Amino acid sequence: MMTQYNLAQKLIHAHLTAPAALEPGNEITIRIDQTLTHDITAVMSYLAFEQLGLDRVKTERSVSYLDHNLLYVDNKTPDDHIFLQSIAQRYGIYLSRAGNGICHSVHYARFGIPGKSLMGTDSHTPTAGAIGMLAIGAGGMDVAAAMAGLPVRITMPKIVRVELTGRLRPGVSAKDVVLEMLRRYGVKGGLGRIFEYTGDGVATLEVPERGTIANMGAEMGATTSVFPADETVQAFFRAQGREDAFVPLLPDEKCTYDEEITIDLGSLDPLVACPHMPDNVKRLCDLPCIPVQQVYIGSCTNASYTDIKKAALVLKGHHVHPDVSLTVSISTRQIFRELLCDSTITDLIDAGARITEIACGACCGLGQAPATNGVSVRTSNRNFSGRGGTKDAFLYLVSPEVAAATAVLGFLAEPGAVLDDLSPLAAVREPAGYHVDDSMLLAPPEDGRDVEIRRGPNIKPLPVNTPPAERLCADVSLKAGDNISTDDITPANAQLSSMRSNIPLIAEYAFSRYDPDFVSRAKEMGTSIIIAGENYGQGSSREHAAITPMFLGVKAVVAKSMARIHRNNLINHGVIPMLFENPSEYDGISLGDRLEIDSLPDQIVKRRVLIYNRTKGISFSVRLELSDTEVAIILAGGRLPYIKLYGGSNSDNK
Numbered sequence: 001m002m003t004q005y006n007l008a009q010k011l012i013h014a015h016l017t018a019p020a021a022l023e024p025g026n027e028i029t030i031r032i033d034q035t036l037t038h039d040i041t042a043v044m045s046y047l048a049f050e051q052l053g054l055d056r057v058k059t060e061r062s063v064s065y066l067d068h069n070l071l072y073v074d075n076k077t078p079d080d081h082i083f084l085q086s087i088a089q090r091y092g093i094y095l096s097r098a099g100n101g102i103c104h105s106v107h108y109a110r111f112g113i114p115g116k117s118l119m120g121t122d123s124h125t126p127t128a129g130a131i132g133m134l135a136i137g138a139g140g141m142d143v144a145a146a147m148a149g150l151p152v153r154i155t156m157p158k159i160v161r162v163e164l165t166g167r168l169r170p171g172v173s174a175k176d177v178v179l180e181m182l183r184r185y186g187v188k189g190g191l192g193r194i195f196e197y198t199g200d201g202v203a204t205l206e207v208p209e210r211g212t213i214a215n216m217g218a219e220m221g222a223t224t225s226v227f228p229a230d231e232t233v234q235a236f237f238r239a240q241g242r243e244d245a246f247v248p249l250l251p252d253e254k255c256t257y258d259e260e261i262t263i264d265l266g267s268l269d270p271l272v273a274c275p276h277m278p279d280n281v282k283r284l285c286d287l288p289c290i291p292v293q294q295v296y297i298g299s300c301t302n303a304s305y306t307d308i309k310k311a312a313l314v315l316k317g318h319h320v321h322p323d324v325s326l327t328v329s330i331s332t333r334q335i336f337r338e339l340l341c342d343s344t345i346t347d348l349i350d351a352g353a354r355i356t357e358i359a360c361g362a363c364c365g366l367g368q369a370p371a372t373n374g375v376s377v378r379t380s381n382r383n384f385s386g387r388g389g390t391k392d393a394f395l396y397l398v399s400p401e402v403a404a405a406t407a408v409l410g411f412l413a414e415p416g417a418v419l420d421d422l423s424p425l426a427a428v429r430e431p432a433g434y435h436v437d438d439s440m441l442l443a444p445p446e447d448g449r450d451v452e453i454r455r456g457p458n459i460k461p462l463p464v465n466t467p468p469a470e471r472l473c474a475d476v477s478l479k480a481g482d483n484i485s486t487d488d489i490t491p492a493n494a495q496l497s498s499m500r501s502n503i504p505l506i507a508e509y510a511f512s513r514y515d516p517d518f519v520s521r522a523k524e525m526g527t528s529i530i531i532a533g534e535n536y537g538q539g540s541s542r543e544h545a546a547i548t549p550m551f552l553g554v555k556a557v558v559a560k561s562m563a564r565i566h567r568n569n570l571i572n573h574g575v576i577p578m579l580f581e582n583p584s585e586y587d588g589i590s591l592g593d594r595l596e597i598d599s600l601p602d603q604i605v606k607r608r609v610l611i612y613n614r615t616k617g618i619s620f621s622v623r624l625e626l627s628d629t630e631v632a633i634i635l636a637g638g639r640l641p642y643i644k645l646y647g648g649s650n651s652d653n654k
């Protein structure tokens, strides 16, 4: 009898580069068909790719998006954008120009293909799971390797069947579905899991609604999320003029799953992720009256045609409250045009909305920072402290309908508080046909070998680590708590994000919001170790959160647990990810303690390291959850030296 696969297994099986049992916990290697990068993670990735000595990417399609930092507060970002455009031409990569749209929203609409694999330098790459892709977020080094045609190693995740039943009530949205997931799983409950959505409720969700749900699987730490490529996806491809690229993809009838849960869509209420974690989820009706100063409707999570249309329906005939600033950032130029043609933009402007640039912008603190102690209600996906650009602001995550009602009333409110009849919200559907204009997608030439790469002064070489010393003596340069995000490690705002191509410069701001003394302390120590609690490195995939501590002399991070992408980024840059064997030993270590490790390379190979705390006179042991290849990468000093050491495209088959 033929093996019966669920959808996630089917996708993985089709991309295996070596036979492997699809058992959770097994290390497997998969082929990557497509890659995406965006402007504030891309430069490091392409600097690494350049070092691999190839003339052209080996993927079926690679796309570089200019979408995050379009503020151009000085020369740095435009310099980066010119570099990225030239490097795309040089190496056979499509370039989505500034103003064309946010990477995830453009990618699944214009390049995505059901059944293909996608790896992106952004944690929300799984958004493309909405159309049945195997879409995984990663650091820049991993994506550079994927562009070079190297197989990607992952630990086979558990596949969780999320059965959606029934239908959402008007005024309740896809955002509430994924907030319900976050309420159940928390910010690390998705670790080592793929969420596969099934059930009759799936057919009631449009592709962008599925995108919202797949997008925020990242907030649970999931490897990815996936929906079937069904008739709804086919209709979306038809609307995009790409029906010939559609491939139907469903789970096998008798497939099984590692875990199963059910969500009755009809039972959900409008939900809110309260400060400062995406899993701090409450029913809106259970919250007290919360006055609001700012509302932001936008991001790759919730700025689709249906999202903005529903928000506009709530706003129509009303005006934004005098104490509220409402900004709307539509996710792509194509969607903007649809909304312009059907007068939705007019409704937004009449209501007092400020239409900002088609970009990530406010989502990652690039403009529209809240006021001091301000309350900002957002349709985006992260509400970590400081994520909006103001450290002491309070960010609440909601659906577009709730955001619009809040903008009208000046306090957190359900759409029913503004609209007497919610049924028009349920009637909003995706356009049957989009206007297609790919003129802002620049195709690369057939042969880019003569293209000159234009490198501005902001672009500094990628720092490369050295192999671990035989004996490591290092001081504790940071004692961090639980759930440290990559935003805590490498903060984002208009100035800081423009420094991402310049490690010596941006390293000066490592942990600047979390611990302003970290940089001077790490420099003084020279060689140091970071101690951390649970879920270290959650959030964005930015590998700067691994590179900048490495640049400042951090040799290892000892944590109770670690987020997947950040752990991989540490390994790629030769920083050893260590896990406490006994988490209670975290309490016995203090900032500034001197830690010593003998025979470090041998202990790395054994995956168990004994650390002597000379200051306290005690020893404790840590474990290294590393595959054989990851051990070899660490011993080489990182992925780039490893690839150079073992040579060319076969190196990762070692």
Ligand code: F3S
Residues within 6 Å of the ligand: 068, 102, 103, 104, 122, 124, 299, 300, 301, 359, 360, 361, 363, 364, 380, 381
């Ligand atoms: Fe951009 Fe925010 Fe999404 S930074 S890619 S809109 S998570």
